[in-house]
Amino acid sequence: MAPHDLRSTERFSSRVDNYVRFRPGYPQEVLSVLQQEIGFGTDWIVADVGSGTGISAGLFLKNGNVVIGIEPNLEMRSAAEQLLEGFPRFQSVTGTADNTSLGNQSVDLIVVAQAFHWFDPLAARAEFLQIVKPNGWVSLLWNLPRHYASPFLQDYQQLLIDYGIDYLKVRALTSQESAIEVLYGGTEFKKFVLQNEQQFDLESLRGRLLSSSYAPTEEHANHRPMLEKLEQLFDQHQNDGVVRFEYDTELFLGQLSA
Incomplete structure (x- = not known):
């Protein structure tokens, strides 16, 4: 895992x-892009590295793919196994980006969804070169809140800056082009930006905030003030009892040079 945070495998446990x-x-457009760009099919074997609670794996399982979820965090891995127990093509594996435990040249597509910023890109690259088949592909995928898109999202980002533990650090790492270039090793890769959205009432907005690794936990002095400020923001920006949470879904796609 990335040297900047030795606890990155545990910080989502709670x-x-x-x-x-x-x-x-x-x-769903993620699948359309993969189909159009690289001929992605239902017979491809997908390694979902940093698979977390199985959100990204579910997209590919519903497409009919075999998906191997690689996740070091016990609590997240167990949640994925429970969420995806109805999909016999899902395999859950304990592993990390630099030690997946998968066999050489065993997968057609490596997917990293909302997890790449926790990786050491050079170590991940070495592992990915081992497990991906010749002419296989690597895709990075994440949802980035569109903080520029609305007054609510602008105020929400300021909330994270004011009360979050290490929000700016994590935000800076999430879409770091230099790390992406290291992973692909100088080969050309493409970037696609898709639209995504959620709608939240106050309770679900609170849950969305507390799912973030940089949100202070209950024992932290910022926890209660942050939730109080969140309620103020909701009251200010809600429309018919909900707020819109818009995302840019960024998708990177390329192959690794040896």
């Missing part, structure tokens, strides 16, 4: 319930 209930899925 947030699993909120993560499962309130984190966004991924738009």
Whole structure:
């Protein structure tokens, strides 16, 4: 895992319930892009590295793919196994980006969804080169809140800056082009931006906030003030009892050079 945070494999352990209930899925257009760009099919074997609670794996399982979820965090991995127990093509594996435990040249597509910023890109690259088939592909995928899109999302981001533990640090890492370039090793990759959205009432907005790794936990001095401020923001921006939470779903796609 990434050297900047040695606890990155554990920091979601207490947030699993909120993560499962309130984190966004991924738009169906992700599959359309993969089909159009690389001929992605239902017979492809997918390794979902950093698979978390199974949100991204579900997209590919519903497409009919075999999906191997690689996740180091016990609580998140257990949640995925429960969520996806109805999909016989799902395999759950304990592992990390630099030690997946998968066999050489065993998968057609590696997917990293909302997890790449926790990886050491050079170590992940070495592992990915081992497990992906010749001419296989690597896709990075994440939902980024469109903080520029509305006054509510602008105020929400300021809330994270004011009360979050290390929000700006995590935000800076999420879409770091230099790390992406290291992973792909100088080969050309493409970037696609898709639209995604959730709508929240106050309770679900609170759960969405508390699912974030940088949201202070109950024992932290910022926890209660942050929730009080969140309620003020909701009251200010809600329309018919909900707020819109818009995302840019960024999708990177390429192959790894040896």
